[in-house]
Amino acid sequence: MCRLKKPVSAARPEKKPPITAPRFLAALKQLAPHAQYALAVSGGRDSMALVALAAAAQKKSNAPKFHVVSVDHGLRKEARQEMRLVAETCRRVGLPHKVLRGDTPLGAGGIQQAARELRYRLMAGWCAKRKIPALIVAHHQRDQAETLLMRLARGSGVDGLSGMAPVQKLETAAGDLQILRPFLETDPALLAGIVRRAKFDWVEDPSNMDDQFERVRWRQAENMLDGLGLRARALARTAANMRQMRDYLEAQVTDWLQAHGGYHFYGFYSLDKAAFLILPALLRLRVLRHVMARMGPVKFAPPETSLSHATALIGARGSGGHTLGGCMIRWRANEIMIGREVAALDALPPVPLARGGSVWDRRFFVEIREGKKAKTGLFAAPLGGEGLGRLERAGLQVPKAVPRCYLHVLPAVFDADGVVSCPVLAEQNRFNMVPWQPETPYLPEINGKAGW
Numbered sequence: 230m231c232r233l234k235k236p237v238s239a240a241r242p243e244k245k246p247p248i249t250a251p252r253f254l255a256a257l258k259q260l261a262p263h264a265q266y267a268l269a270v271s272g273g274r275d276s277m278a279l280v281a282l283a284a285a286a287q288k289k290s291n292a293p294k295f296h297v298v299s300v301d302h303g304l305r306k307e308a309r310q311e312m313r314l315v316a317e318t319c320r321r322v323g324l325p326h327k328v329l330r331g332d333t334p335l336g337a338g339g340i341q342q343a344a345r346e347l348r349y350r351l352m353a354g355w356c357a358k359r360k361i362p363a364l365i366v367a368h369h370q371r372d373q374a375e376t377l378l379m380r381l382a383r384g385s386g387v388d389g390l391s392g393m394a395p396v397q398k399l400e401t402a403a404g405d406l407q408i409l410r411p412f413l414e415t416d417p418a419l420l421a422g423i424v425r426r427a428k429f430d431w432v433e434d435p436s437n438m439d440d441q442f443e444r445v446r447w448r449q450a451e452n453m454l455d456g457l458g459l460r461a462r463a464l465a466r467t468a469a470n471m472r473q474m475r476d477y478l479e480a481q482v483t484d485w486l487q488a489h490g491g492y493h494f495y496g497f498y499s500l501d502k503a504a505f506l507i508l509p510a511l512l513r514l515r516v517l518r519h520v521m522a523r524m525g526p527v528k529f530a531p532p533e534t535s536l537s538h539a540t541a542l543i544g545a546r547g548s549g550g551h552t553l554g555g556c557m558i559r560w561r562a563n564e565i566m567i568g569r570e571v572a573a574l575d576a577l578p579p580v581p582l583a584r585g586g587s588v589w590d591r592r593f594f595v596e597i598r599e600g601k602k603a604k605t606g607l608f609a610a611p612l613g614g615e616g617l618g619r620l621e622r623a624g625l626q627v628p629k630a631v632p633r634c635y636l637h638v639l640p641a642v643f644d645a646d647g648v649v650s651c652p653v654l655a656e657q658n659r660f661n662m663v664p665w666q667p668e669t670p671y672l673p674e675i676n677g678k679a680g681w
Contacts, residue, residue, distance in 0.1 A: 268365050277315075303334075376393055377467060486519075487504070492664060493664075495653060497566050502562070579643070582609055594664075613656045614633075
């Protein structure tokens with residue numbers, strides 16, 4: 230006898246508890262505890278959920294201070310009305326609000342990326358002036374899934390497929406900014422529920438429906454992808470798994486660099502060549518990527534194909550040189566050196582010397598020493614071949630074992646008549662020019678190996 234089977238009911242989606250103010254505060258404390266935060270709020274529904282949570286959280290005892298900041302890029306006339314909506318909502322719930330207005334045209338091409346860079350630069354500068362250490366953004370699970378799909382389409386490796394990080398240190402022209410993303414594993418429906426319960430209005434950005442943008446096209450394909458099992462929750466989980474793999478590789482690179490690398494007093498990295506060449510190919514590329522991202526004129530390293538070509542040259546030739554990504558790579562029997570390329574400094578503006586000092590080319594801290602009467606009109610600029618030759622003719626002794634290309638990119642003191650001195654090569658009391666390193670797990674110690 231044939232028995233009828235009961236129909237199998239579809240699996241119910243996992244029910245998530247609502248996001249409350251205590252959970253929001255706990256998430257921030259876990260990511261990066263601070264006494265105050267900025268909230269990036271555009272007026273869209275997701276970012277308005279941040280306003281609702283912060284308004285409720287600020288009523289708790291010992292809660293941090295929240296500041297709402299919005300950016301008007303100057304692209305749409307409707308933006309001013311949207312900013313007024315955010316301002317009125319913040320006024321109603323007792324949160325301070327500031328609108329930052331775009332100060333540069335965005336151009337015709339790559340407008341979303343240009344707008345993003347403008348937005349973060351303005352917010353980083355505003356936060357720095359008020360000593361606000363972190364900016365909270367409302368990126369959620371679906372945003373993470375879309376990011377993963379876009380990078381998958383480009384053939385990204387482990388780093389790209391790690392998606393957006395919950396905590397990110399972002400470098401901008403206005404300074405560094407810590408970005409916090411507490412909702413990366415949160416269904417956007419939960420954020421919508423927060424806004425609905427708070428009875429907030431929100432705005433819909435028309436660019437979110439414009440399929441000329443890649444992210445919008447992936448969003449429009451969401452229903453089809455869901456049918457294939459590529460749901461936002463699964464994709465976000467994949468990104469989290471890839472972040473674990475990335476973190477493991479980062480730890481391997483950190484350990485290797487601390488054992489086999491050093492940041493030379495003359496402003497370049499030195500790596501043990503033999504130890505480098507026996508690394509697995511994946512780690513060789515990763516070592517180069519991190520050092521070059523640190524040394525190059527931009528924070529992003531060259532693409533993997535270019536890095537692979539460079540590692541192949543190092544392995545095939547006993548000595549040589551190669552320029553890549555604004556860096557000059559030199560190698561010889563036992564050593565690989567990575568420093569700045571002369572041509573990459575052509576656009577570097579002269580830096581006036583002053584008491585208090587400043588960072589020069591992300592490599593040196595330069596200043597006039599306190600208490601010394603300094604001549605006015607002095608500035609720091611690359612030494613260059615001509616400047617080095619002039620100082621040598623005046624009696625300067627330079628280290629013979631350091632390739633001259635790395636001496637050419639040292640900071641020197643200039644006046645209207647030309648080069649005055651290079652304090653890195655000739656120690657003196659009037660000026661202070663010392664290697665500078667940002668906070669990073671790589672190479673925390675400076676190895677000044679004078680005998681190279």
